[in-house]
Structure formats: structure tokens, C-alpha cells
Amino acid sequence: MEEPIIERGTEEKRPISRRDFIKGVIAAGAVATSASYLFRSTGAMFSQSSAQGSVERLITLNVNGQIRRVDVMNQETLAMTLRYKLGLTGTKLGCDRAECGACTVLIDDVPHYSCSVLTHTVRSRKILTIEGLASPRGELHPIQQAVVDEQGFQCAFCMSGFVMAAVGFLKLNPNPTRSELAHGISGNLCRCQDYNKILTAFMRGAEYMRRA
Amino acid sequence: MAVIHDVMPSFGLYQPASVADALNLLDRHGRDAWILAGGLDSFDWLKDRIKRPKAVVDLSGISELQGIRESGDGLEIGAMTTLTEVVRHPAVRERYSLLLEAAEHAASPQIRNQGTIGGNVSQDTRCWYYRTGWFCYRAGGNICYADTPTAMNREHAILGADRCVAVNPSDTAPALIALDASMVVRSKSGERVVPAEEYFIGPGTDITRMTILQPGDLLTAIRIPGTWGGARFYFEKVRDRNVWDFALVSVASAMSDNGETIERVRIAVNGVAARPLRLRAVEDAVRGKARSEETAKLAGDLAIQGALPLQHNAYKVPLMRNLVKRAIRGAEGA
Numbered sequence: 001m002e003e004p005i006i007e008r009g010t011e012e013k014r015p016i017s018r019r020d021f022i023k024g025v026i027a028a029g030a031v032a033t034s035a036s037y038l039f040r041s042t043g044a045m046f047s048q049s050s051a052q053g054s055v056e057r058l059i060t061l062n063v064n065g066q067i068r069r070v071d072v073m074n075q076e077t078l079a080m081t082l083r084y085k086l087g088l089t090g091t092k093l094g095c096d097r098a099e100c101g102a103c104t105v106l107i108d109d110v111p112h113y114s115c116s117v118l119t120h121t122v123r124s125r126k127i128l129t130i131e132g133l134a135s136p137r138g139e140l141h142p143i144q145q146a147v148v149d150e151q152g153f154q155c156a157f158c159m160s161g162f163v164m165a166a167v168g169f170l171k172l173n174p175n176p177t178r179s180e181l182a183h184g185i186s187g188n189l190c191r192c193q194d195y196n197k198i199l200t201a202f203m204r205g206a207e208y209m210r211r212a
Numbered sequence: 213m214a215v216i217h218d219v220m221p222s223f224g225l226y227q228p229a230s231v232a233d234a235l236n237l238l239d240r241h242g243r244d245a246w247i248l249a250g251g252l253d254s255f256d257w258l259k260d261r262i263k264r265p266k267a268v269v270d271l272s273g274i275s276e277l278q279g280i281r282e283s284g285d286g287l288e289i290g291a292m293t294t295l296t297e298v299v300r301h302p303a304v305r306e307r308y309s310l311l312l313e314a315a316e317h318a319a320s321p322q323i324r325n326q327g328t329i330g331g332n333v334s335q336d337t338r339c340w341y342y343r344t345g346w347f348c349y350r351a352g353g354n355i356c357y358a359d360t361p362t363a364m365n366r367e368h369a370i371l372g373a374d375r376c377v378a379v380n381p382s383d384t385a386p387a388l389i390a391l392d393a394s395m396v397v398r399s400k401s402g403e404r405v406v407p408a409e410e411y412f413i414g415p416g417t418d419i420t421r422m423t424i425l426q427p428g429d430l431l432t433a434i435r436i437p438g439t440w441g442g443a444r445f446y447f448e449k450v451r452d453r454n455v456w457d458f459a460l461v462s463v464a465s466a467m468s469d470n471g472e473t474i475e476r477v478r479i480a481v482n483g484v485a486a487r488p489l490r491l492r493a494v495e496d497a498v499r500g501k502a503r504s505e506e507t508a509k510l511a512g513d514l515a516i517q518g519a520l521p522l523q524h525n526a527y528k529v530p531l532m533r534n535l536v537k538r539a540i541r542g543a544e545g546a
């Protein structure tokens with residue numbers, strides 16, 4: 001059962017310093033997680049690390065400004081972690097193959113398909129999902145407000161991915177033309193297919209953002 | 213087609229912080245290792261359970277592989293530089309807009325934000341028989357499912373097929389060949405620098421690989437010489453949808469001319485063979501000639517010599533001819 005493991009910044013024989021380890025060694029093992037496993041003390045993790053250069057798969061993620069501790073398998077995608085470990089089901093899975101955009105989240109402000117990112121590769125990054133867009137007091141993000149005002153979506157399965165793609169694009173291009181915006185969010189598909197309404201909503205959202 | 217499974221099968225995940233560590237890991241795991249860059253080609257293979265590597269070596273923590281540097285009179289692009297970074301880089305924009313065009317035409321914004329140039333040139337073919345796990349020549353078997361009387365082969369090769377009729381899917385590859393780029397490949401036994409043209413291989417050389425990379429090899433950088441900086445460029449990619457889709461045929465050319473006569477030229481096409489093809493015969497034929505309709509026609513006709521279409525891809529022959537014509541003369545002239 002003790003399959004490898006994440007090994008970071010080192011080859012096997014080099015003894016791992018405590019510091020290297022703190023920087024991010026994580027272990028694996030295809031074992032079902034128990035609560036004790038999850039909340040094992042750091043002391044136990046260190047003693048384990050000295051043996052093989054490998055430890056727990058319990059990692060820390062920065063999601064929507066919160067530090068979340070989570071148990072992540074080597075092969076787990078960010079979409080899986082967000083939805084099934086952290087309960088952030090606003091991020092949707094459409095294709096699981098980088099072909100639809102439903103799973104789009106921002107990683108350090110840049111739109112990515114979370115179905116196609118290994119969670120272990122974003123340990124030190126800032127992840128923003130649709131749940132993190134509204135202000136702590138519950139005010140909608142200008143793009144969300146515009147979606148409501150323009151009734152931008154129909155079934156809205158694609159909506160959270162679209163909104164995240166638009167927010168990411170508008171951070172760099174706050175004043176796009178309609179066709180620039182269309183190009184910017186071209187990595188998202190809508191099965192209900194009213195792209196015009198979506199664009200109208202986001203153009204309005206861009207305007208709200210400029211005014212805000 | 214895509215089937216959603218709960219998660220990928222398990223694998224060991226290694227996250228080296230230096231090229232030296234990565235090379236040690238690749239050496240240690242040999243054929244069991246899988247290099248992970250942006251993952252956008254890789255994850256399909258792993259999710260579909262068609263490739264089952266034991267050790268995935270993630271390059272994302274290796275800073276030496278990232279970014280674009282001026283080097284001599286040209287540029288050196290780290291293998292882990294994303295396509296978006298390539299598109300946004302001022303020197304690429306100013307002097308090598310051919311590469312910008314090519315990178316900008318790949319896939320979708322999110323894929324360009326994550327997909328790397330090293331992964332883009334090293335990606336596997338998109339032949340769906342092969343990718344869905346049929347035991348074809350490329351997978352080690354002894355048949356090409358795309359080359360049977362009932363095969364669906366609209367996207368496949370018209371040139372250079374040898375048993376396998378798959379094509380190379382990379383958009384940046386023909387641009388890099390036209391710019392006379394070279395690939396820096398390292399392994400534990402040292403470094404070699406290979407012209408882009410020779411990085412890609414056809415089935416005649418090895419039917420199971422798209423590039424010269426062997427287990428243990430790591431592409432660390434791509435060097436673009438100053439030679440073609442600011443030249444006259446042409447890039448065009450024809451595809452079914454404007455986003456996501458791979459090229460049916462693409463063309464990339466770099467040319468220097470005195471307004472009238474073609475002095476130097478390099479031209480490459482992709483989507484027509486298992487590797488991007490540099491059209492040397494065309495280059496030789498048009499060098500010293502006027503940049504005219506007549507020369508363009510000569511180039512187009514020469515380019516498609518020897519083309520052998522399959523059941524459903526005969527359209528690629530005139531498409532390639534016309535794209536090559538445009539590369540000589542510009543879109544308005546052809």
C-alpha cells in the first residue's frame with residue numbers, strides 16, 4: 001500500500017532537512033482516510049518523513065482567502081478537491097477533459113480548468129472559486145450582479161466557469177470591446193447556447209467594475 | 213470519447229526543484245516515468261487509463277525551466293514557459309510575431325494559460341483510434357485503424373505516412389521550424405542541441421514516438437536565433453472551430469525579400485504528416501524569384517507533390533497547396 005509519494009526538491013538519497021520538508025513534502029498511499037490520519041500531529045509526520053523522504057498527503061490550500069487543510073491524493077484534480085473534499089460545488093464538471101470550461105477557477109488571478117490541474121501543484125497558490133467572489137458581507141461581485149440584472153444564463157450550469165473566466169480576463173482588460181471579450185472567454189461553452197446574452201451581461205459587468 | 217471516471221489511477225508524484233533532480237528521477241524511473249508540464253496532453257492519457265506511468269515527474273517547481281531570456285541576438289524560451297507568456301512577451305511580439313500567431317492559435321485561453329511550449333512541441337498525436345486505446349502500430353500493435361476502408365480519417369496524413377497515418381497536432385512546431393529554432397535536450401549523460409526540424413520524427417524512424425525524446429530525456433529550452441527576427445512572416449491555421457480545435461492544415465513561413473525578390477525563405481506545414489514538414493524543395497524553388505502569383509503557384513504545386521490522400525481527407529491536398537501559396541504571396545494574393 002505504501003506507494004510513492006510526493007517527493008519534492010530532492011533526489012531520494014539526499015537526506016531531507018526539516019526545512020525542505022516544511023516547504024512541502026507530502027505523502028501518499030492509496031489508503032482510505034480516517035480522521036486520525038487527517039489530523040495527525042506534525043510530530044508524527046516528521047518522524048515518518050525521516051524514514052523515506054515522504055509523508056502525509058495532508059496539505060494546505062489557499063481557497064477564497066481561507067487556509068484549508070485537506071487530504072489530497074497524488075492523482076487528484078483541483079476540481080475534485082474543491083467539489084468533493086472542500087464542498088465547493090459551485091465549480092462544475094462538464095467534460096473533465098479541458099474541453100468545456102465549466103470548471104474554470106482563478107489560480108493567482110489566471111483562469112484555469114480545475115479539472116486539468118493536479119491539486120498538489122497549486123499548494124502555494126491563491127485559488128478563487130465562484131463562492132469567493134461575493135464580498136464577505138454578501139454583496140455580489142459586479143459581474144455576478146450584471147448576470148442577475150441581464151438574466152445572462154438559462155440553465156446556468158456553465159455560469160460559474162464563465163463568470164470566473166470573465167473575471168480573470170477583465171482583470172487584465174478592464175475595457176474590452178465586445179469581440180475582445182468574446183475572444184477572452186472563448187474557452188467556455190454554453191450548452192443552452194445564448195452567447196449573446198452572456199456577452200451582454202459581461203459587458204455590463206465590465207462597466208459596473210469600471211465604475212466601482 | 214471522454215468518459216468520466218472518478219479519479220485517475222494512482223501514481224507516484226515527484227516534484228523536483230531543479231533540472232538535475234528531475235534528470236536523476238527520470239533516469240531512475242526510466243520507462244515508468246512520465247514528465248508532467250501543463251498536463252493538458254498528459255491528463256487525457258491518464259484519465260482514460262491508456263497510459264499508466266508509475267512515476268509522474270512534475271516540472272512546475274523548476275524555476276530554471278521558466279521564462280524567456282535574451283540570448284545573443286535571439287531568445288531562449290524555457291520549456292515550462294506557458295503559451296500565454298509566449299504570446300505576451302514583448303520580444304516575441306516585436307521580432308518573432310510568427311511564434312506569437314502560432315501560440316495564440318492553439319487550443320483555448322485557459323489551455324494557453326497552463327500549457328507550456330515544451331509540452332506543445334512534445335505532445336502526442338490526436339489520432340482518436342490511438343488515443344482511445346486501440347492497439348495500433350503506434351501503440352505497439354500491427355495495424356493502423358485509421359487506414360482501413362471504413363476508417364474515419366478526415367484529420368489524418370496525406371504525406372509521409374508509413375503504416376501509421378497520424379499527424380502532429382502542434383501549432384508552435386511549424387513556426388519554430390520556420391524560425392530555425394533549436395531544441396535543448398538534456399539527460400544524465402549530457403546536453404544536446406537539435407534543430408527544431410530534427411526534433412520531430414515520423415513513423416519511419418520510430419512509429420511509437422513523435423519526437424527524438426527517449427526515456428531519461430528532458431527538453432529544457434527552445435532557442436530562437438536572431439536570423440529571422442523581424443522578417444516577413446505568414447501563419448495560417450485552418451480548423452473546424454475557432455477554439456480548441458487542432459489544425460486540419462497549418463502553414464508557417466519566414467521570408468526576407470527586397471520588396472520584389474525572395475532572398476531567403478523557410479516554410480513549414482503541419483497537420484499533414486506525422487511530423488511538421490519543412491518544405492525544402494519549395495524553399496529552393498522560390499529563392500531568387502519574384503514574390504509573385506506565378507511563384508506562389510509554383511510553390512503550391514510543388515508542395516503537394518507526392519501527396520497521397522486517404523478516404524476522407526483529399527480536401528487537405530488543395531488546402532495545403534493554397535496555404536503554401538498564401539505563405540509566399542500573402543492572403544490577399546492567393
Ligand SMILES: Cc1cc2nc3c(=O)[nH]c(=O)nc-3n(C[C@H](O)[C@H](O)[C@H](O)COP(=O)(O)OP(=O)(O)OC[C@H]3O[C@@H](n4cnc5c(N)ncnc54)[C@H](O)[C@@H]3O)c2cc1C
Pocket residue numbers: 097098099246247248249250251252253254255291292295317318319320323326327328329330331332333334335336381382383384425429430431432456457458459
Ligand atoms: C481540448 C484541447 C485542445 C487543444 N488544442 C490545441 C491546438 O489547437 N493546438 C495545439 O498546438 N495544441 C492544442 N492542445 C494541446 C495543448 O496546447 C498542449 O497539450 C499543451 O501545449 C501541451 O502542453 P502541456 O504543458 O500541457 O503538456 P503536458 O501534457 O504536460 O505534456 C505533453 C507531453 O510532452 C511531454 N513533455 C512536456 N514537457 C516536456 C519537457 N520539458 N521535456 C520532455 N517532455 C515533455 C509530456 O511527458 C507529455 O508526453 C489542446 C489540448 C487540449 C486538451
Ligand code: FES
Pocket residue numbers: 092093094095096097098099100101102103104113114115116
Ligand atoms: S470540466 Fe474542465 S473543461 Fe470541462
Ligand code: FES
Pocket residue numbers: 153154155156157158159189190191192193
Ligand atoms: S446556460 Fe445552460 S449551459 Fe450555459
